[in-house]
Amino acid sequence: MRLSGSGVSCVRGGREVFSGLDFAVSAGEALAVTGRNGSGKTSLLRLIAGLLMPQGGSIGLEGGTGELTLPEQAHFLGHRDALKPALSVTENLAFWREFLGGEAFDLAECLAAVGLDHAAPLPAAFLSAGQRRRLSIARLLAARRPIWLLDEPTNALDTSGQAMFAALMDDHLARGGLIVAATHAPLGIAARELRIGGAA
Structure with a gap:
């Protein structure tokens, strides 16, 4: 499986965010997208996820599941x-598992993997920011997809949470998944860097 972009351009609100962008990431690899605020990191993830249309260039997936589109094989975890x-x-987790479809995984196991099994019956309103982030991460496990598109994935996570998520990302890559992450902070895993320029 190989995800790639060739000459990708993005325009939002009449402003060119970036243009002529090339990238490639294969199964078992992670790509860290870096750059200043406003440089287009989140926009690139949204283009890959099919939430925006590129102004120019192309984004494609080789391999994967032939009858599914690229967005149907990707998880977009926003900030x-x-x-x-x-x-x-x-x-909350059951809703996302049903909405996303595909093979269903045990919710209790997914919550335990992110350290939230003790909070399973609580309303989400009672969760701290870090716990809400852990619950969002559990979505990646409840309905597995090979491509993880992560926007500032370690936001609000403490040191133990960051270590937990790094282990989950490593496991995902070991299973043949791939990751594209927009980030200002180190991911805690081996990743190639794609730096996007542009105005803040």
Whole structure:
């Protein structure tokens, strides 16, 4: 499996964010997208996820599951945690597992993997910022997809949370997955760097 972009350009709000961008990342590899605020890191992830259309160039996936589109094989984990405060931790995760489809994994095991098994019955409104991030990460495990698109994935995580997530990312790569992460901070795993220029 190989994800690549050739001459990719992005325009948002009438402003060119970046242009002529080339990248490639294969199964078992991670790509860390770096750059100043406003340089287009999140926009690149959204282009790969199919949430934006490129102004020019192309993004493609070789390998993977032939009958599925690139967005259907990718998890987009934004820098904001998409949770419903009134639903319990387990109910939030169950919603995402059903919404995303595919092979279903045990919710209790997924919560234990991110250190939230003790909070399973609590409303998400009671979670700290770090716990909300852990719950978002559990989505990656509840409905497995080979491509992880991560926007500032370690935000709000303490040292132990960052170590936990690094171990999960390493495991994902070892299983043949790939990761593209927009980040200002080290990911804690081996990753090639793609630096995007542009105005802040």
